[in-house]
Amino acid sequence: MHKFKFLLKILIFSFLSFIIVMAGLYTYAFLSPKLELTSVGQMYIYDNENNLVYQGSGASEWVNLENISPYLKDAVINVEDKNFYKHQGFDYLRIIKAMALNIKNKSIVQGASTISQQYIKNMYLDFNQTWKRKLEEAFLTLELEVHYSKEEILEGYLNTINFGAGNYGIENASQYYFHKQAKDLTLEESLMLAGIPKNPSNYNPVNHYDACIERAKIVAQAMLHNKVIDEETYNHLFEEKIEIYGKRETNNLQMLMYFQDAVLKELDTLDNIPTSLLDAGSLKIYTTLDMNAQTKLEKEILDTVKDEKLQVASILIDPETGAIKALTGGMNYQESQFNRALQAKRQVGSTMKPFLYYAALENGLTSSSTFVSEPTNFVFSNNQVYHPSNFNDIYANKNITMAAAIAYSDNIYAVKTHLFLGEETLVDTAEKMGIKEELIANPSLALGTSEMSMLGFANGYTTLANGGYLTDNYLIEKVEDLNGHVLYQHKNKKKMVLNYNYVYILNEMLANTSNKNFQSYTSPTALSIASKMSRKYALKTGTTKTDYWTVGYNKDALLMIWLGYDDATEINDNASKWAKNIWVETIEDYLMGKEEHWYETPANVIGILQDPVTGKPATNGKASLFYYVRGSEGNTITVDVKEE
Numbered sequence: 001m002h003k004f005k006f007l008l009k010i011l012i013f014s015f016l017s018f019i020i021v022m023a024g025l026y027t028y029a030f031l032s033p034k035l036e037l038t039s040v041g042q043m044y045i046y047d048n049e050n051n052l053v054y055q056g057s058g059a060s061e062w063v064n065l066e067n068i069s070p071y072l073k074d075a076v077i078n079v080e081d082k083n084f085y086k087h088q089g090f091d092y093l094r095i096i097k098a099m100a101l102n103i104k105n106k107s108i109v110q111g112a113s114t115i116s117q118q119y120i121k122n123m124y125l126d127f128n129q130t131w132k133r134k135l136e137e138a139f140l141t142l143e144l145e146v147h148y149s150k151e152e153i154l155e156g157y158l159n160t161i162n163f164g165a166g167n168y169g170i171e172n173a174s175q176y177y178f179h180k181q182a183k184d185l186t187l188e189e190s191l192m193l194a195g196i197p198k199n200p201s202n203y204n205p206v207n208h209y210d211a212c213i214e215r216a217k218i219v220a221q222a223m224l225h226n227k228v229i230d231e232e233t234y235n236h237l238f239e240e241k242i243e244i245y246g247k248r249e250t251n252n253l254q255m256l257m258y259f260q261d262a263v264l265k266e267l268d269t270l271d272n273i274p275t276s277l278l279d280a281g282s283l284k285i286y287t288t289l290d291m292n293a294q295t296k297l298e299k300e301i302l303d304t305v306k307d308e309k310l311q312v313a314s315i316l317i318d319p320e321t322g323a324i325k326a327l328t329g330g331m332n333y334q335e336s337q338f339n340r341a342l343q344a345k346r347q348v349g350s351t352m353k354p355f356l357y358y359a360a361l362e363n364g365l366t367s368s369s370t371f372v373s374e375p376t377n378f379v380f381s382n383n384q385v386y387h388p389s390n391f392n393d394i395y396a397n398k399n400i401t402m403a404a405a406i407a408y409s410d411n412i413y414a415v416k417t418h419l420f421l422g423e424e425t426l427v428d429t430a431e432k433m434g435i436k437e438e439l440i441a442n443p444s445l446a447l448g449t450s451e452m453s454m455l456g457f458a459n460g461y462t463t464l465a466n467g468g469y470l471t472d473n474y475l476i477e478k479v480e481d482l483n484g485h486v487l488y489q490h491k492n493k494k495k496m497v498l499n500y501n502y503v504y505i506l507n508e509m510l511a512n513t514s515n516k517n518f519q520s521y522t523s524p525t526a527l528s529i530a531s532k533m534s535r536k537y538a539l540k541t542g543t544t545k546t547d548y549w550t551v552g553y554n555k556d557a558l559l560m561i562w563l564g565y566d567d568a569t570e571i572n573d574n575a576s577k578w579a580k581n582i583w584v585e586t587i588e589d590y591l592m593g594k595e596e597h598w599y600e601t602p603a604n605v606i607g608i609l610q611d612p613v614t615g616k617p618a619t620n621g622k623a624s625l626f627y628y629v630r631g632s633e634g635n636t637i638t639v640d641v642k643e644e
Contacts, residue, residue: 349542368615
């Protein structure tokens with residue numbers, strides 16, 4: 001009996017203490033400055049001219065509660081916080097139930113956050129699971145509740161919540177998904193939108209319609225359970241497919257969202273900016289985006305490609321800084337959110353060869369070193385035979401120079417060079433240039449059989465395009481909070497990793513892919529677009545059965561184009577023409593009106609007029625300059641490799 005009375009006293013004391021503490025906290029919160037509701041939960045993305053290209057939620061997009069569909073308000077309250085109008089910021093009974101359920105399951109299976117708590121998270125806090133964060137959240141929730149009515153809290157919450165696809169706030173979401181104002185949303189549309197915040201990426205109806213509907217039905221069940229809708233209404237929901245609009249009224253490029261996704265992916269990696277802050281917004285992100293270049297790139301892709309199943313990825317980079325000026329990850333973001341510039345890994349074909357030939361120059365070969373171009377079986381010690389072939393089975397059937405092999409993209413020459421150097425040499429060289437993908441040292445690596453992402457592959461080419469410096473390709477210049485405090489500022493990091501003499505010689509050889517003087521038993525690979533070039537470029541094309549690449553650059557711009565099918569269907573010859581034309585039209589437009597720059601000839605490098613194919617002294621008008629490090633011009637190596 002005494003124990004019971006003692007426990008009862010402890011319980012009463014604890015309860016009274018709790019009441020006193022909460023009363024004190026509510027009083028202190030009431031006396032604290034009033035929170036500002038309409039200036040948070042916003043995300044702004046700017047281009048390189050500081051023009052706003054994307055806005056999340058903001059004061060200009062704020063919509064009053066009376067201008068939001070009652071269906072939407074009911075749906076959100078019933079699925080997220082059915083006791084919203086009854087509690088004072090915390091649903092204590094729900095907290096107890098959630099704790100009991102989580103303890104029973106020995107894992108977090110249910111949360112108990114109220115709309116007020118979620119609103120505070122959206123506005124002010126990162127989501128790091130620390131006691132400090134939880135205490136801040138609790139106190140700010142009290143402040144919110146004592147200073148604002150339930151209607152004001154609900155209004156603020158609906159105007160800042162993340163509805164997926166970069167849409168913060170109900171008005172943005174309503175316009176984007178259904179092309180209507182928030183006040184005009186139907187019950188079914190409201191159910192769909194109310195379900196998205198649970199997982200904005202997976203319940204976005206543009207890309208995950210079926211998952212969105214399944215989630216919407218869960219919202220509807222909550223409304224049915226709470227008797228907000230009747231059973232007849234519930235049973236007739238989603239009998240017909242809901243039309244999704246999925247467009248913005250400004251900057252409505254089909255492919256711009258691929259760039260935005262790449263920005264948000266990079267944002268995740270930055271120090272001092274918590275990953276979860278993306279959900280809350282409240283950021284100004286200043287990017288490297290050149291809207292004119294992005295617009296031109298998209299226009300050229302859409303005007304050129306005549307196969308609706310074919311996909312295109314592309315990236316335009318300033319080699320000097322590594323700033324990414326434009327990027328596309330597919331033909332239409334609304335149809336496929338898969339970003340092929342970042343996420344796809346494809347064989348790069350002959351665009352791998354410049355890394356090989358840099359290694360060759362660094363290891364004693366010269367631009368006039370020759371191998372025989374002819375059908376060749378490479379027989380290895382384990383009796384395995386490798387039989388590569390040239391495009392369309394065209395061979396010189398004689399010795400050709402490295403310069404000619406690059407111009408014609410001769411596969412036999414490349415494999416012989418690769419085996420002559422040793423297979424690990426190419427792996428080491430690519431890594432030195434910034435390729436982070438794991439490459440397999442085998443005979444076919446020289447022909448680009450390893451798979452790489454475009455963004456990762458671009459690192460290596462940027463090193464060649466800027467004269468041998470390893471740098472970071474990037475999209476974000478600066479990140480600020482809404483008060484202008486700088487959270488992150490990009491700093492250029494450059495490290496010389498290549499010998500500029502050899503980079504210069506290689507770039508000169510790559511310029512011969514559009515040089516008519518190299519036309520002989522076959523044509524240089526980019527000769528068909530030479531007439532469209534107003535300046536000099538180092539250029540390489542690459543073809544596999546399923547992929548086509550065009551990569552070209554000078555000191556001012558590096559542009560990469562890839563075409564292929566998602567299901568790895570074999571590609572046809574039209575893709576070759578399309579890729580090259582997209583490349584030349586886009587880069588020429590980007591550089592139009594700008595001063596022409598090419599790489600300065602090193603003091604230690606000389607040029608000698610020679611025959612393009614044989615490398616011997618020129619005897620006709622087709623002579624071309626071959627470049628050498630001084631003293632190596634007489635060191636031409638002629639080797640034949642057929643067996644290892």
